[in-house]
Amino acid sequence: xxxxxxxxxxxxxxxxxxxxxxxxxxxxxxxxxxxxxxxxxxxxxxxxxxxxxxxxxxxxxxxxxxxxxxxxxxxxxxxxxxxxxxxxxxxxxxxxxxxxxxxxxxxxxxxxxxxxxxxxxxxxxxxxxxxxxxxxxxxxxxxxxxxxxxxxxxxxxxxxxxxxxxxxxxxxxxxxxxxxxxxxxxxxxxxxxxxxxxxxxxxxxxxxxxxxxxxxxxxxxxxxxxxxxxxxxxxxxxxxxxxxxxxxxxxxxxxxxxxxxxxxxxxxxxxxxxxxxxxxxxxxxxxxxxxxxxxxxxxxxxxxxxxxxxxxxxxxxxxxxxxxxxxxxxxxxxxxxxxxxxxxxxxxxxxxxxxxxxxxxxxxxxxxxxxxxxxxxxxxxxxxxxxxxxxxxxxxxxxxxxxxxxxxxxxxxxxxxxxxxxxxxxxxxxxxxxxxxxxxxxxxxxxxxxxxxxxxxxxxxxxxxxxxxxxxxxxxxxxxxxxxxxxxxxxxxxxxxxxxxxxxxxxxxxxxxxxxxxxx
Numbered sequence: 455x456x457x458x459x460x461x462x463x464x465x466x467x468x469x470x471x472x473x474x475x476x477x478x479x480x481x482x483x484x485x486x487x488x489x490x491x492x493x494x495x496x497x498x499x500x501x502x503x504x505x506x507x508x509x510x511x512x513x514x515x516x517x518x519x520x521x522x523x524x525x526x527x528x529x530x531x532x533x534x535x536x537x538x539x540x541x542x543x544x545x546x547x548x549x550x551x552x553x554x555x556x557x558x559x560x561x562x563x564x565x566x567x568x569x570x571x572x573x574x575x576x577x578x579x580x581x582x583x584x585x586x587x588x589x590x591x592x593x594x595x596x597x598x599x600x601x602x603x604x605x606x607x608x609x610x611x612x613x614x615x616x617x618x619x620x621x622x623x624x625x626x627x628x629x630x631x632x633x634x635x636x637x638x639x640x641x642x643x644x645x646x647x648x649x650x651x652x653x654x655x656x657x658x659x660x661x662x663x664x665x666x667x668x669x670x671x672x673x674x675x676x677x678x679x680x681x682x683x684x685x686x687x688x689x690x691x692x693x694x695x696x697x698x699x700x701x702x703x704x705x706x707x708x709x710x711x712x713x714x715x716x717x718x719x720x721x722x723x724x725x726x727x728x729x730x731x732x733x734x735x736x737x738x739x740x741x742x743x744x745x746x747x748x749x750x751x752x753x754x755x756x757x758x759x760x761x762x763x764x765x766x767x768x769x770x771x772x773x774x775x776x777x778x779x780x781x782x783x784x785x786x787x788x789x790x791x792x793x794x795x796x797x798x799x800x801x802x803x804x805x806x807x808x809x810x811x812x813x814x815x816x817x818x819x820x821x822x823x824x825x826x827x828x829x830x831x832x833x834x835x836x837x838x839x840x841x842x843x844x845x846x847x848x849x850x851x852x853x854x855x856x857x858x859x860x861x862x863x864x865x866x867x868x869x870x871x872x873x874x875x876x877x878x879x880x881x882x883x884x885x886x887x888x889x890x891x892x893x894x895x896x897x898x899x900x901x902x903x904x905x906x907x908x909x910x911x912x913x914x915x916x917x918x919x920x921x922x923x924x925x926x927x928x929x930x931x932x933x934x935x936x937x938x939x940x941x942x943x944x945x946x947x948x949x950x951x952x953x954x955x956x957x958x959x960x961x962x963x964x965x966x967x968x969x970x971x972x973x974x
Contacts, residue, residue: 518573883925
């Protein structure tokens with residue numbers, strides 16, 4: 455086992471193996487979230503659960519990730535990033551085994567919560583280790599490989615989950631983590647050097663409790679808001695009050711404490727603040743679309759489940775290709791141009807999708823998905839590279855933890871808002887369309903209706919209403935796609951708020967001119 459310690463200035467051996475190990479570890483968290491989402495209907499049927507009980511399988515995991523992400527930077531400093539990485543991967547393996555073998559909802563919720571606690575550290579630790587083992591001028595390359603793991607696993611998760619559920623069992627959506635996590639554990643154990651941070655900084659328990667209350671209450675509010683009709687529910691109002699109060703007290707505390715849970719200095723870095731905003735938007739779009747697209751294709755475009763997996767696969771492949779090439783592109787062009795191109799491609803794909811109809815051919819959707827995948831890859835790599843371009847080394851741990859946290863918050867907000875808009879707009883569209891369904895409407899008198907439709911008998915009216923419901927939901931999905939397109943377009947100007955990347959001093963100021971040799 456390697457006994458050296460990571461230092462930003464020393465050369466690191468086995469860098470390719472370290473990159474593979476950390477990328478594999480980072481991909482586990484995003485993939486696991488979506489694998490469970492794909493398997494949820496089968497879990498609900500197998501364990502005889504209600505819809506609300508089944509939703510807690512996802513909610514418990516998301517709450518645990520939100521709570522356990524902020525202290526990752528302190529734990530990495532206190533115990534060493536390598537030791538912490540090994541510990542959380544081992545815990546993740548055990549919890550995956552337990553979740554796959556669960557036979558009751560209580561067991562499943564507990565195991566998923568523990569899985570989220572261990573999995574929360576995977577993404578920030580992997581990014582921090584990569585930023586340490588690569589010199590600053592190669593951070594674009596490092597982030598491109600890291601992004602490929604995170605993005606590809608998150609996007610390919612639904613495809614893999616569909617195949618596992620269809621041909622094996624929903625339990626394999628948890629068991630599949632075991633060989634992948636074991637490989638990551640072995641590689642990290644033998645090849646990743648330990649970090650050498652300041653371990654004397656005390657843990658701010660008061661700040662941690664305040665942030666935990668804020669994140670836990672907010673996650674509950676977002677998950678249960680659609681079911682309880684949002685602010686008409688006293689529970690939602692109480693959770694909102696707790697989240698706002700805890701957040702206010704947390705801000706006051708870190709600004710006045712000598713040893714705060716989070717250094718306020720990191721938020722004076724403009725690139726980090728802009729990067730956090732874009733990361734939140736990315737979480738909204740990525741997870742929101744991943745949740746919307748399978749049901750849109752299956753229910754409204756009548757695409758079989760296995761075919762949906764094949765349709766979604768090109769997005770993951772395109773993302774992987776864009777992620778691996780983005781680092782090289784940024785060596786020749788400014789990351790701002792790469793980020794702009796990625797956001798334009800993302801907006802273009804959503805603009806194409808908001809114009810779909812039930813008669814749209816499948817290959818049109820595949821084209822939009824591929825464009826979207828390339829946009830995701832370029833956006834993710836260049837956005838992360840710009841975010842950390844001016845970040846001091848001593849603040850990387852907290853910055854990477856907050857990047858991961860904001861991505862999870864964006865994912866939760868995206869799912870809640872998009873599903874809420876979808877439900878409300880479907881109801882509204884149904885009311886508007888059904889107003890025109892009447893025997894007195896002249897359109898129906900001059901057009902031949904399908905045989906199953908009728909405006910005079912109950913069965914015919916039921917069939918007619920089913921078609922009205924289908925078209926109402928279809929329009930609601932298109933509205934969600936349009937909103938996401940507008941959000942991306944409105945966020946494009948924030949690119950110009952990034953500070954330009956300057957070459958490291960070690961390669962400019964400290965570089966001595968070559969010594970001239972006299973011919974004499």
